[in-house]
Amino acid sequence: MSDDRGARHVTLAHGNGGRFMRELIEQVIAPGLASASLDVTLDAAVLGQTHEVLVATTDGFTVQPLDFPGGNIGSLAIHGTVNDLAVVGAEPRWLTVSFFIEEGLSMDSLARYARSMGAAAAQAGAAIVAGDTKVLPRGQGGGLYLAMTGVGVLSGGLKLGMRHIRPSDAVLVSGSVGDHGVAVLLARQDFGMKGELPSDCASVLPLARALRGLDGVRFMRDPTRGGVATVAHEIVAATGNGLTLNAAQLLVRPPVQAVCEMLGYDPYYLASEGRIVAVVAEEQAEEACRRWRALPEGRDAAIVGAVTAGPPRVVLATELGGQRLLEELEDDPLPRIC
Amino acid sequence: MSDDRGARHVTLAHGNGGRFMRELIEQVIAPGLASASLDVTLDAAVLGQTHEVLVATTDGFTVQPLDFPGGNIGSLAIHGTVNDLAVVGAEPRWLTVSFFIEEGLSMDSLARYARSMGAAAAQAGAAIVAGDTKVLPRGQGGGLYLAMTGVGVLSGGLKLGMRHIRPSDAVLVSGSVGDHGVAVLLARQDFGMKGELPSDCASVLPLARALRGLDGVRFMRDPTRGGVATVAHEIVAATGNGLTLNAAQLLVRPPVQAVCEMLGYDPYYLASEGRIVAVVAEEQAEEACRRWRALPEGRDAAIVGAVTAGPPRVVLATELGGQRLLEELEDDPLPRIC
Numbered sequence: 001m002s003d004d005r006g007a008r009h010v011t012l013a014h015g016n017g018g019r020f021m022r023e024l025i026e027q028v029i030a031p032g033l034a035s036a037s038l039d040v041t042l043d044a045a046v047l048g049q050t051h052e053v054l055v056a057t058t059d060g061f062t063v064q065p066l067d068f069p070g071g072n073i074g075s076l077a078i079h080g081t082v083n084d085l086a087v088v089g090a091e092p093r094w095l096t097v098s099f100f101i102e103e104g105l106s107m108d109s110l111a112r113y114a115r116s117m118g119a120a121a122a123q124a125g126a127a128i129v130a131g132d133t134k135v136l137p138r139g140q141g142g143g144l145y146l147a148m149t150g151v152g153v154l155s156g157g158l159k160l161g162m163r164h165i166r167p168s169d170a171v172l173v174s175g176s177v178g179d180h181g182v183a184v185l186l187a188r189q190d191f192g193m194k195g196e197l198p199s200d201c202a203s204v205l206p207l208a209r210a211l212r213g214l215d216g217v218r219f220m221r222d223p224t225r226g227g228v229a230t231v232a233h234e235i236v237a238a239t240g241n242g243l244t245l246n247a248a249q250l251l252v253r254p255p256v257q258a259v260c261e262m263l264g265y266d267p268y269y270l271a272s273e274g275r276i277v278a279v280v281a282e283e284q285a286e287e288a289c290r291r292w293r294a295l296p297e298g299r300d301a302a303i304v305g306a307v308t309a310g311p312p313r314v315v316l317a318t319e320l321g322g323q324r325l326l327e328e329l330e331d332d333p334l335p336r337i338c
Numbered sequence: 339m340s341d342d343r344g345a346r347h348v349t350l351a352h353g354n355g356g357r358f359m360r361e362l363i364e365q366v367i368a369p370g371l372a373s374a375s376l377d378v379t380l381d382a383a384v385l386g387q388t389h390e391v392l393v394a395t396t397d398g399f400t401v402q403p404l405d406f407p408g409g410n411i412g413s414l415a416i417h418g419t420v421n422d423l424a425v426v427g428a429e430p431r432w433l434t435v436s437f438f439i440e441e442g443l444s445m446d447s448l449a450r451y452a453r454s455m456g457a458a459a460a461q462a463g464a465a466i467v468a469g470d471t472k473v474l475p476r477g478q479g480g481g482l483y484l485a486m487t488g489v490g491v492l493s494g495g496l497k498l499g500m501r502h503i504r505p506s507d508a509v510l511v512s513g514s515v516g517d518h519g520v521a522v523l524l525a526r527q528d529f530g531m532k533g534e535l536p537s538d539c540a541s542v543l544p545l546a547r548a549l550r551g552l553d554g555v556r557f558m559r560d561p562t563r564g565g566v567a568t569v570a571h572e573i574v575a576a577t578g579n580g581l582t583l584n585a586a587q588l589l590v591r592p593p594v595q596a597v598c599e600m601l602g603y604d605p606y607y608l609a610s611e612g613r614i615v616a617v618v619a620e621e622q623a624e625e626a627c628r629r630w631r632a633l634p635e636g637r638d639a640a641i642v643g644a645v646t647a648g649p650p651r652v653v654l655a656t657e658l659g660g661q662r663l664l665e666e667l668e669d670d671p672l673p674r675i676c
Contacts, residue, residue: 012673019666021563043422043559044395046492051389057382058434058487060472084381096396098485100438130487134398137673140480147436147485149396149468154384221381225359328357335350335475 010105015135025133028107029099032114033121033128045129047094052153057084061146064336066109068187070180070198073144074113076273078120079203080224080338081150086208087220087276089160090152092126097148099133102141113144124203126150142336155212162238164218170285171243171305172278174207174298175200176251177228181270182259184337193262197255202274207298210291216281217288223277224338228304229268229326231277232314235307242308244315245326249304268316269329271337279307348443353473363471366445367437370452371459371466383467385432390491395422399484402674404447406525408518408536411482412451414611416458417541418562418676419488424546425558425614427498428490430464435486437471440479451482462541464488480674493550500576502556508623509581509643510616512545512636513538514589515566519608520597522675531600535593540612545636548629554619555626561615562676566642567606567664569615570652573645580646582653583664587642606654607667609675617645 014024061077071079078095085092097117101110121128183199204222211217223231228250232243245268252260252267260267274297280288285303292298305317314326352362399415409417416433423430435455439448459466521537542560549555561569566588570581583606590598590605598605612635618626623641630636643655652664 013669015563015673019668044393044426044428044488044490046426047392047394047489049389049391051387053387054385054392054489055382056385056432056434056468056487056489058436058468058485059470060436060438060485062438062472062474088382088384090382094394096394096487098396098398098436098487100398100400100483100485130394130396132397132485134400134483135673136400136480136483140478142474142478145438145472145474145483147396147398147438147470149394149434149436149487150382151385151392151394151489152382225353330357331351335353335473 008107010101010103010107010110010135012103012135012137015133021133028111029114029131032111032118034118047129050153054151055085055088055090055154056149056151057081058149059084061338062142062336063184063338064142065187066143068184068199069196070183071201072113072116073146074116075120076201076338077146077148078117079201079273081148082124082126083204083222085150085152086205087222089208090154092124092150092152094129094151095121095126095148096130097128097146100136100141100145101133102136102143103138105143124205160217160219162219162235165235165239165241165279165307167241167307167309168282169218169279169307170282170303171245171307172280172285172289173228173250173302173304174276174292175300176253177223177272177275178256178267178270179253180273181334181337182256185259185334193259197253200272200274202297204274204276206295207276207292210295211278211288214284214288216284217278218281219279220276223275224271224273226329227269227271228277229314230329232326233328235279236312236314240312242310242313242315243305244308244317245305246317248319249302251300251302268326270334273338346445348439348441348445348448348473350441350473350475353471359471366449367452367469370449370456372456385467388491392489393423393426393428393492394487394489395419396487397422399676400480400674401522401676402480403525404481406522406537408521409539410451410454411484412454413458414539414676415484415486416455417539417611419486420462420464421542421560423488423490424543425560427546428492430462430488430490432467432489433459433464433486434468435466435484438474438479438483439471440474440481441476443481462543498555498557500557500573503573503577503579503617503645505579505645505647506620507556507617507645508620508641509583509645510618510623510627511566511588511640511642512614512630513638514591515561515610515613516594516605516608517591518611519672519675520594523597523672531597535591538610538612540635542612542614544633545614545630548633549616549626552622552626554622555616556619557617558614561613562609562611564667565607565609566615567652568667570664571666573617574650574652578650580648580651580653581643582646582655583643584655586657587640589638589640606664608672611676
């Protein structure tokens with residue numbers, strides 16, 4: 001056993017259910033999470049009562065590296081969970097987090113990730129109500145993995161789902177695509193490239209809230225793993241309709257474009273972590289776009305495509321007037337980006 | 339990329355958000371979970387409405403090996419989550435699971451763990467409503483890690499908590515101690531020992547339900563990591579009272595005793611995964627014990643100790659009439675047992 005335990009790095013002894021684990025939770029993790037609802041002495045947390053419709057989501061986070069421009073695994077985990085609730089039309093209420101900590105992670109890093117989580121949760125108006133820690137032997141953990149669950153309540157009246165999608169519906173994206181994927185790739189420095197592109201990692205709750213009351217909003221999803229092209233494929237697979245995306249309207253930032261050209265990636269398959277893809281009835285698409293553009297996180301929103309009557313495939317209309325098929329993703333272009 | 343993907347083992351391509359991931363979830367994981375509530379095309383699951391008080395718990399599972407006599411990581415994860423809800427007096431309703439799968443895990447194993455999860459959830463009357471999968475590169479995952487969150491509803495009237503504990507309260511354990519810890523240790527074969535001891539891994543929900551309506555029940559906890567001694571320390575730390583355990587009443591099965599003697603472990607610090615430690619008002623302790631013994635999972639229940647007026651320490655009264663202090667756990671006697 002190292003002399004380091006209880007000190008500057010996490011050791012296996014911090015995972016044993018005893019004093020070191022209690023101190024790790026009480027002194028390093030819980031203060032950062034800054035949640036008045038978190039009682040570290042309980043097996044289960046009492047959330048209280050609500051008469052609203054409950055929704056739940058769960059997500060694992062294994063991003064490498066743990067820090068990247070514009071965020072870290074902690075902020076990513078909270079935003080990602082909040083966003084999964086936001087896009088079904090819910091308000092996040094309660095969050096739980098399970099930490100899988102690799103032996104050797106510095107206490108300072110862990111405390112910093114916990115603070116990022118606390119700040120992101122507060123911004124979303126959600127409370128971190130329960131947590132768990134496990135320590136993994138050195139070499140079996142990638143530094144830190146997080147598993148989040150979010151429980152929210154459905155906002156009145158919003159009925160979203162792919163089953164509402166019809167041909168001629170418009171497809172909107174709330175901003176540029178692929179920023180998160182490329183930001184993480186540059187942070188890895190595997191390719192000897194450097195860049196200053198920040199991830200778009202952020203809460204999409206303001207964007208989702210802005211569309212409430214628009215009954216033409218059929219469906220929303222945040223284009224994370226697999227990017228906008230994968231969301232398009234999910235829509236096509238579920239509805240049997242076709243979907244056309246217009247390259248001229250899809251904003252790809254110059255650093256994202258440059259990295260994709262150098263490495264042969266397609267930006268439409270790269271992850272965003274602060275964007276929404278929305279399908280909206282044609283006659284309300286302009287209004288939805290206007291509402292998004294009125295927000296700082298939606299100023300680059302655009303109508304980027306449309307659902308078509310068939311065949312069930314995803315077509316990219318290129319800026320030169322051509323068309324190419326966007327195939328369903330098979331090989332992973334960028335593993336471990338979330 | 340291996341040719342194996344989509345076939346007999348999990349590959350990195352199964353983590354990319356695309357077709358392979360969808361097939362892994364639809365064909366391998368979801369059928370085992372056998373949950374009608376699980377819609378794999380949604381970002382978040384609609385749970386519905388309830389007017390009862392909600393409680394939530396979260397837990398990570400990193401047991402090594404993934405299979406052990408009496409259970410596997412799948413059944414352990416569900417029972418462990420259900421048990422954390424049961425001991426606060428709740429009925430489990432909804433479960434979420436996050437899979438962290440190491441590249442190379444066999445599809446057969448994954449399907450088997452999912453089936454164990456589905457069976458254990460059904461037994462508890464809980465629905466698995468949301469899931470997520472991430473694939474970790476070979477060497478960074480220990481085969482499989484699971485993160486569970488459980489949401490339940492508090493059963494009417496039950497007010498449990500350490501704040502209700504008073505000196506002279508009795509301490510009960512629902513069965514033998516340390517079985518799970520030793521079963522996992524023997525399954526590892528690190529020590530060249532073989533044995534047929536099954537883990538006690540099981541739902542404690544029937545035991546928890548049996549004590550409902552007994553207003554002298556102050557507090558319950560399942561003695562997992564750190565064992566009965568650690569639960570005793572948590573009580574002492576939270577209440578400022580002392581606690582005495584009687585070795586003559588604490589059932590330690592012969593294989594557990596034998597392993598502890600050979601390896602120098604103390605069985606009171608080893609994990610159980612299907613037991614409850616309960617603190618009950620002295621005058622209702624016999625009734626609580628009688629109710630437990632009427633159940634198959636409680637037939638070895640016993641009153642094993644008492645809360646004392648102080649000083650705040652945990653004392654073991656030995657069978658020879660002596661006393662020894664049970665210190666708070668520091669080094670981990672058996673890492674990765676849950």
